Amino acid sequence: MAKKSLAKKTPKETSKKAASNTPAPFDAKNLAHTAIFEHAEKRDHVGSFISVEFDDENRVATYLFNANLAGYKGWRWCVTVAKVDADATPTVCDLVVLPGPDALLAPEWIPYRDRILPGDVGVGDIVPSSLDDARLVPGQSALPQDEDLDTAMAVELGFGRARVMSIEGRDQAAKRWYDGDRGPQAPLAQAAPKPCHSCGFFLPIAGSLRATFGVCANAISPDDARVVSVDHGCGAHSEATFTDLVIN
Template sequence: MEITADHLLSNAIELARAAAIDEARASGLPYEGELVGEHLGVEVDGERFLTHLFRTGLSGYRDWRWAVTLTRADEDTSSEATVCDVVLLPGPDALLAPKWIPYHERIQAGDLTPGVIVPTSHDDARLTPGYAALPGDEELDMAQLLELGLGRERVLSAFGRDATSQRWYRGDFGPEAQMAKAAPLPCAACAFFIPMAGSMRSVFGVCANEISPADGHVVSIDHGCGAHSQAQVI
């Protein structure tokens, strides 16, 4: 059911304006022209409960408006309007601060420099408690799992491994890289290819050829480059 604006409250524009002026003066903020400008309208908040909007003259507050909320006790015409609240609210074209992004989400690959700490949250989906890891997934030493307090507190979860695999596979050292497409043979057949341990062994390894741009990087078995060990046997 739509609530209609209370007639007495709607007409109490000067009461609302005076309240806004008092608040503007008390703020001590600089302003241009009028402290409280033209009346922009009303917003009905409930039965005998509405908000008057006024343009503000405060410097730097483009399209902000004073919002003065009024109410009255009952429907009796002798019931006077009362000021409930006076606040500054942004309009549709107001200049606002960017949405806050947590620090750990702002840091991107390449941002990490010496001394910078990037904490991981306790509920990071990429990680799982060490005791919950499957030995086959992480090549864990069973003796470490049985001895309380030994081993890593957290390891990659299945989600973390999948996300990592996809990122590596689609990256500069995966099969779709221009270097790989022009290579004579894949990394899997190269003597400089060192397979990884654990569950990623079947897809990834590390390049050990100092001539290759992939030297020291994780490469997929179907990556490749011109420095393949079998490119030319001398």
């Protein structure tokens, strides 16, 4: 009489047998997509497909779609679909909206001095200055050490002030002004009869920006009391005459 083998099956053999009994993954993407459409208030609330994950027995699938919902940036539609056996029809078990990996993260912190915008400073507001502001240098750095300066020149270069604008700071200001609404490309300047540098109301500013900018002093000009480029212009030019007008 033959003896029965008492050898135990190895884990590898057991896993192979279990794998052979596990059904293949099923496709219920369209079913999940349709379920979200039926639940969402608007069709455009349903975004693109992200991924699908199955359980160990390939009987339960979790489908993820982007959720385009106001106030829910980074959230996903999550649909759980089950199929009890190979012959069964997939059925939706659950449908929820869940946060994605980045949904609950606070935005990267930006220092206040980098967030403040023109117009944010109002009456009584104080914006603390920074000692490492690249736009500023110590006042004595602006004074030539090998020249005898009179009082007017020393004051213009910054004598008496703790800090003055650096070359980088002046370059930033010049570019901002020249590319802005009071530079040569502004619609107002494009339609002007003559440029600012030939206007009697144009007051050149002092310092290294003198050759490029000045201040408008015409009370009826929209740029009155503002810095303008020498090639800016407006219809209130001091030398504008009736011959400069275009009669339609």
